[in-house]
Amino acid sequence: MHIHILGICGTFMGGVAALAREAGHRVTGCDAGVYPPMSDQLRALGIELIEGFGAEQMALQPDVWVIGNVVSRARLADGSPKFPLMEAILDAGAPYTSGPQWLAENVLQGRHVLAVAGTHGKTTTTSMLAWVLDACGQQPGFLVGGVPMNFGVSARLGEGKAFVIEADEYDTAFFDKRSKFVHYRPRTAVLNNLEFDHADIFDDLKAIERQFHHLVRTVPASGRVVVNGLEESLTRVLHQGCWSEVCSFGSAVSDFTAEGEPHDFAVQRNGRPVGRVQWALSGVHNQLNALAAIAAAEHLGVPPAEAAAALGRFQNVRRRMELRGSVARAGGDITVYDDFAHHPTAIRTTLDGLARRLGTPRGRILAVFEPRSNTMKLGTMKSQLPWSLENADLAFCHSGGLDWDAAEALAPMGARAAVAANIDTLVQQVVQAARGGDHIVCMSNGGFGGIHERLLKALKT
Known part of the structure; x- marks a missing residue:
């Protein structure tokens, strides 16, 4: 069977693609901004990736189209479809299904x-x-x-x-x-x-x-x-x-x-x-x-x-308090971690866990985060941010792309919180504040502009 996956670079749909390939199916897929690490993993499995959602992909004629939830019937400002391939699939009456449904019928049964x-x-x-x-x-x-x-x-x-x-x-x-x-x-x-x-x-x-x-x-x-x-x-x-x-x-x-x-x-x-x-x-x-x-x-x-x-032999998951590196400084190493926390409760439990592990006395905890999830972007939980950051000695928020005022939301933290609209400024703020023995926790459910490596590089200079 040949399956073509729309939205293949998401973690779930990429996993479906890997399972389908392992089961012996021919797998191709497309996404907007085909990006690593999933793109690298999929190409290593011999899966052909196509950039974008163009209707010309109909020429592939797969046995079934597997549709990720990134796909919608949305229209652009000029009235054209945001996902022309999906419109072509519907017009042709071609067979399509969702990732979970395909998985249920072909793997979980x-x-x-x-x-x-x-x-x-x-x-x-x-x-x-x-x-x-x-x-x-x-x-x-x-x-x-x-x-x-x-x-x-x-x-x-x-x-x-x-x-x-x-x-x-x-x-x-x-x-x-x-x-x-x-x-x-x-x-x-x-x-x-x-x-x-x-x-x-x-x-x-x-x-x-x-x-x-x-x-x-x-x-x-x-x-x-x-x-x-x-x-x-x-x-x-x-x-x-x-x-x-x-x-x-x-x-x-x-x-x-x-x-x-x-x-x-x-x-x-x-x-x-x-x-x-x-x-x-x-x-x-x-x-x-x-x-x-x-x-x-x-x-x-x-x-x-x-x-x-x-x-006792469990090694955790990448991006769950993953150590990304450290920089030697007087007073102790400055350590940089990567964590997926994207909800106020997740932020709080992550920082609480680190504080408990470090014990007392300990170095400072610097929380660097971006409200990137759909819920956080909407500002639904902005009032919970000061609560979620109670265990942080300092907090740095990337506010780019938000429709609400991050500085106002973090105002109860006073001088402990700083806000920056771009990653370059955020990195500068953190580097200027950091000192020996600090623990810097970067929290986002996205790539965060490669901030981990940028911080480590800037801290070394």
């Missing part, structure tokens, strides 16, 4: 699907779960919205019955406004946490809770719903109806709990010690992610002690 959903931690927890199953001999397939360092790839078919997938609540495609995860029909569903997000497509938290309940409805009676016992929103989801075994984690009365610091803790099952996790990760959020992965792996027969031991 007949597998034990373990789907990891939640506002935060999906990528990390999916990676943890895939690693635990792999380390315990189950050879799972997986599709992750990032690159787990234990595997070096974001997706593989796997030889075992298990398939672990990051289950996103964002909509499927312009013609299918359901959340992606309703297509996956998991036997094991992880509900990691749930907050308001994606303000561009959801009106309120209740609307997202409804989508999460749609996921719960698809889990069979013999399945398991692994749920964060600390989240009132998830309690409301389950109160709408649940027909499967529920296994909770995190709260004092949950099935799985942790005793100890996030980097070294005992895992307890119904109050009884069943394993210990000792690793390089930090933050209570990662401790909770670990409990979720252990509870999900147990559903496939992995003893918690073995799962905990495997997590």
Whole structure:
């Protein structure tokens, strides 16, 4: 089969492309601004990439067109279609489907699907779960919205019955406004946490809770719903109806709990010690992610002690507090990290985890971030930014492209916050403020203009 993927360079659609290629299909694709690292990974797999969404691609005549949710029926100012290829596909009556639907029909059918959903931690927890199953001999397939360092790839078919997938609540495609995860029909569903997000497509938290309940409805009676016992929103989801075994984690009365610091803790099952996790990760959020992965792996027969031991060898995911480099200075090295945090809660948990790991006394934490997600661009959560940055000694915000006043939003932080409309000015601000022993955390769900390397270069001069 020949499939042509529109929007192939996104992490999810790129993963679909890699799985299709591994399954023996001919895969081609297109995107606007075909960009690395996904473009490099796809070309290494022998996948032809085309720049743009021109209608001339109809000449490829694939068996099916797979449509990413970057594609819409939008029109440009002159009235012409923004995605002429999509218009040509519709005019021709050619066969098309969404990425999640293609995945469900061609990869997930007949597998034990373990789907990891939640506002935060999906990528990390999916990676943890895939690693635990792999380390315990189950050879799972997986599709992750990032690159787990234990595997070096974001997706593989796997030889075992298990398939672990990051289950996103964002909509499927312009013609299918359901959340992606309703297509996956998991036997094991992880509900990691749930907050308001994606303000561009959801009106309120209740609307997202409804989508999460749609996921719960698809889990069979013999399945398991692994749920964060600390989240009132998830309690409301389950109160709408649940027909499967529920296994909770995190709260004092949950099935799985942790005793100890996030980097070294005992895992307890119904109050009884069943394993210990000792690793390089930090933050209570990662401790909770670990409990979720252990509870999900147990559903496939992995003893918690073995799962905990495997997590001791977990190497995290690229762009999750990834060390990008350090520069020697009097008073200690200045260290630069890259993190994907793009929501106020994610920013706060990232900085809290670093502060806990460093202990006291410690060097300063400098938070450098850009509000780049659709929700943050809309300004829906701007009032939460000072709260999210409480653990930062200094904060630097890239305000370029925002329709709201970042300086006003950060005013409660006083002199601890600075704003810059372009990356060059932002780099100058950070370099002028930095001193020996500082920890600089760059947070964005995009490339952030290569700020990590630019900071390291500027700090060396």
